[in-house]
Every structure is written in C-alpha cells, then in structure tokens.
Amino acid sequence: MQHDLLHAENVALRDIARQHETPTYVYSRAALTQAFERFQAGLIGQNHLICFAVKANPSLAILNLFARLGAGFDIVSGGELARVLAAGGDPKKVVFSGVGKSHAEIQAALEAGIFCFNVESANELDRIQEVAARLGKTAPVSLRVNPNVDAKTHPYISTGLKNNKFGVAFEDALRLYEKAAQLPNIDVHGVDCHIGSQITELSPFLDALDKVLGLVDALAAKGIHIQHIDVGGGVGITYNDETPPDFAAYTAAILQKLAGRDVKVLFEPGRALVGNAGVLLTKVEYLKPGESKNFAIVDAAMNDLMRPALYDAYHNITAIAPSTAQAQVYEIVGPVCESGDFLGHDRSLAIAEGDYLAIHSAGAYGMSMASNYNTRARAAEVLVDGAEVHVIRAREQIADLFKLERTLP
Ligand code: LLP
Numbered sequence: 001m002q003h004d005l006l007h008a009e010n011v012a013l014r015d016i017a018r019q020h021e022t023p024t025y026v027y028s029r030a031a032l033t034q035a036f037e038r039f040q041a042g043l044i045g046q047n048h049l050i051c052f053a054v055k056a057n058p059s060l061a062i063l064n065l066f067a068r069l070g071a072g073f074d075i076v077s078g079g080e081l082a083r084v085l086a087a088g089g090d091p092k093k094v095v096f097s098g099v100g101k102s103h104a105e106i107q108a109a110l111e112a113g114i115f116c117f118n119v120e121s122a123n124e125l126d127r128i129q130e131v132a133a134r135l136g137k138t139a140p141v142s143l144r145v146n147p148n149v150d151a152k153t154h155p156y157i158s159t160g161l162k163n164n165k166f167g168v169a170f171e172d173a174l175r176l177y178e179k180a181a182q183l184p185n186i187d188v189h190g191v192d193c194h195i196g197s198q199i200t201e202l203s204p205f206l207d208a209l210d211k212v213l214g215l216v217d218a219l220a221a222k223g224i225h226i227q228h229i230d231v232g233g234g235v236g237i238t239y240n241d242e243t244p245p246d247f248a249a250y251t252a253a254i255l256q257k258l259a260g261r262d263v264k265v266l267f268e269p270g271r272a273l274v275g276n277a278g279v280l281l282t283k284v285e286y287l288k289p290g291e292s293k294n295f296a297i298v299d300a301a302m303n304d305l306m307r308p309a310l311y312d313a314y315h316n317i318t319a320i321a322p323s324t325a326q327a328q329v330y331e332i333v334g335p336v337c338e339s340g341d342f343l344g345h346d347r348s349l350a351i352a353e354g355d356y357l358a359i360h361s362a363g364a365y366g367m368s369m370a371s372n373y374n375t376r377a378r379a380a381e382v383l384v385d386g387a388e389v390h391v392i393r394a395r396e397q398i399a400d401l402f403k404l405e406r407t408l409p
Contacts, residue, residue, distance in 0.1 A: 005318040006358055010386040013320040016389055017356040020380055022349040023300035025367050029385040031277035036069050039269060042251030051095050054080040054234045056270030056364040058117055058357055061383055062393035063087035074268040078105040081112060084342040095230060099165055106131045110139060118144045118192040122176055132185035142190035142230055145173045147211040151196030151204045173215055181224050187226055191216060194232025195270060200244040202253050209257050230266035237275040239361045240314045271364035278363025280305055294330050299355060301334025302341040303373040305359060305366050309340045316360040317344045318328060325352045336374050342352045372401050
C-alpha cells in the first residue's frame with residue numbers, strides 16, 4: 001500500500017508525530033476491532049472464548065477495548081492479571097498460562113476467580129492443590145500438553161517441541177490427569193496446547209489438535225470428561241511476504257476437527273489481533289554515509305522495538321510523507337550503543353534528516369517488550385479513533401527511570 005501521506009484512520013501520522021513527538025506507538029481502534037470481529041466471525045454457533053494473549057500488547061486501553069468486545073484473556077503473570085482487572089476484564093474469562101506460577105500468583109488468580117489454570121508441570125499441579133486447599137477453594141485446571149509438533153517458526157518462539165520448557169510431555173499427560181482427578185481441590189476442566197508463534201501454515205495446528213483429541217478420547221474412556229479444549233494462539237501475520245492462513249480458514253479447520261463434540265473451544269491469539277493494528281513512529285535524526293553502508297539513525301531503537309535485534313525479525317519501514325530527497329539504501333539503526341541495534345537492513349528510502357518513518361506491524365510484542373536500556377524513556381502510545389487521537393500512555397519521563405533507586409548512605 002503506497003500512500004502519499006500515511007494515515008491512521010482519519011489522522012495523518014505526520015500530525016501525530018509533530019504533536020506527540022517520537023518515538024510513538026500508534027494504534028487504530030478500527031483495526032483492533034476489525035481483527036477481533038473477524039476472528040470471532042468464524043465461530044458463530046460454536047461455544048467458544050477468545051482469550052487475547054495479554055503479553056502481545058498489555059496496554060490498558062487495548063485490553064479494555066477487547067473486554068468491551070467480549071474477549072477473555074490469556075495471562076502469564078500476576079502482573080497481567082492485575083492489568084486485566086484494572087482494564088475492566090472479566091476474571092471469569094481469564095486463563096493463566098506459564099511455567100513458573102508463584103504461590104502468590106496462584107492465590108491471586110484463585111481469589112479473582114479465573115476461568116482456568118493451564119498447568120505446565122506435575123509440581124505446579126501440586127502447588128495449585130495446596131494453595132486452593134489453604135483458601136478453601138476449588139481450582140479449575142487444564143493440563144498444557146506438549147504435542148511435540150514442529151510449528152516451523154523461529155526457534156525462540158516455537159514452544160511445542162519436546163526439548164523446550166513448556167507443557168507436560170504428551171506421554172505423561174494421561175497419568176497426570178488421573179492424578180488431578182483425585183485431588184480434592186482440583187476440578188479437571190479442560191486440555192490446553194500452544195505450539196508456538198508466528199505460524200504461517202495450518203498443518204501444525206491441525207496435527208497438534210489431532211493429538212489433543214486423541215488424549216481427550218483416552219481420558220473419556222477413563223471417565224474423565226473434558227469440557228473445553230484450548231488450542232492456544234500462534235496464528236501469524238504478514239510482516240513482509242508471509243501468507244498466514246486467514247482467520248476464516250483457521251477457525252473453520254479447527255471447528256471441522258471438533259465437529260460432533262460437545263466441547264467449548266478456547267483460543268489465545270495475541271499477534272494476530274494487534275500486530276498489524278499498530279505502527280511505531282520515529283524521526284530520522286542523522287543520515288550518515290559510510291564506506292560500505294549508509295546509515296539512517298532514527299530516534300527509536302532496540303529498546304523500543306526489540307524484535308529485529310532479538311529475532312532478526314523483518315518490519316516494513318516507510319516514510320510517512322512524500323519527499324524530494326533522492327532514494328538511497330540505508331541501514332535503519334537506533335542510538336543505542338550496540339551493533340545489534342538495528343530496525344531494518346538495506347531499505348531503500350527517499351528521506352532527509354528530520355523526516356518521520358513508520359515501522360509497520362509493531363502492534364504486537366513491540367511496546368510490551370520495550371526496555372529502558374541506555375536509560376531511554378519508553379515511547380508514548382496513542383490510539384486513533386476516527387479523527388481523534390487519544391494518548392493511552394504518556395511518554396515516560398527520565399526522572400521516573402531512577403525514582404526507585406537509592407545511593408548508599
Ligand atoms: N498462548 C501462550 C501460552 C503463549 O505462550 C503465547 C505466546 C500466546 C498464546 C500468543 O501467541 P501469538 O498468538 O501472539 O503468536 N516475542 C515473540 C513472540 C513470543 C510469543 C510467546 N508466546 C515475538 O515478538 O515474535
């Protein structure tokens with residue numbers, strides 16, 4: 001898509017950059033809403049719950065928007081639970097994943113009355129039993145099983161293979177379910193599986209689901225009735241030239257496998273709902289010609305958007321306004337003192353110092369993975385709604401960065 005002047009809904013990105021300065025994350029309410037509604041459209045008539053994976057974008061405004069659309073949430077920490085509650089999310093629609101749930105986090109989740117714990121180990125099951133007994137409560141659980149399928153994605157974000165830390169080994173699941181069914185303060189409710197992220201083919205999802213359904217049947221034969229199947233998240237998006245399955249194809253394929261079963265289905269999409277609903281706006285500080293490469297040094301860096309440095313991830317980068325400058329090939333880099341601090345390699349752009357760029361597909365795992373490395377204040381976040389621009393997170397102030405610190409007496 002080539003625009004002369006890039007817009008988010010009815011607002012020119014240039015106006016946002018001028019008014020709110022840079023770096024700034026810009027999200028579109030319409031794009032967020034549309035993504036959620038499109039995902040949901042394939043599930044009409046099916047008992048389901050879409051649990052947005054909070055880690056992809058934990059902004060209160062975005063969580064609140066999804067809550068208003070009826071979403072539930074997939075959380076992985078007590079902090080994310082607190083955010084969901086602060087954003088008006090319904091705790092009865094929350095599932096709690098993650099391999100390291102602490103006593104305090106389990107207690108907070110039981111007290112909030114979440115929908116289900118996605119249990120990732122035998123010892124975690126014991127711990128949940130212990131905390132629930134102490135509180136006089138019953139904990140609804142699923143076991144997160146590891147189906148050992150290859151999600152064919154980046155190794156850092158593939159989670160369903162035998163050799164990673166997630167979930168209960170498939171071979172151990174039956175035995176652990178039998179144990180769970182005996183525990184007095186545990187209510188065996190479902191089964192859960194999440195195999196990875198940025199998955200661009202249907203087959204890994206379906207292979208995993210086949211295995212899960214085999215387990216569900218084996219459990220039924222033992223008198224353990226599974227009421228919901230959580231198929232996890234992981235649907236990819238287009239950053240460059242990827243062709244992930246569209247939502248309709250994905251949900252149809254899943255539902256087809258579930259045909260004839262009286263079961264609720266849960267989804268945990270993160271990236272697919274927010275990734276392409278956000279851009280990161282940045283300003284060109286310097287153009288620096290080099291012997292073998294030309295650098296465009298921008299005011300956003302790896303601390304703002306870590307994905308290129310961490311995964312060598314590709315994000316499209318465009319100028320947001322037309323320019324009379326000569327197009328040249330640039331390394332797009334930030335001010336952080338690391339050679340790995342880049343946002344894009346070999347990008348042909350017609351730009352001058354002071355121009356603004358949009359780094360695309362930045363709505364997922366952008367701000368949520370930002371840090372203060374190099375004592376850089378984190379970016380502002382705005383959400384565009386039609387012609388209105390709402391600041392949903394003010395730019396961090398430098399003084400805030402060390403307000404918890406003390407020098408020695
Ligand atoms: N459910 C569980 C249990 C997860 O671990 C994840 C993501 C999701 C759902 C959501 O997955 P999604 O639909 O967003 O693919 N930082 C990496 C991605 C890490 C994903 C971790 N788990 C990135 O920037 O690509």
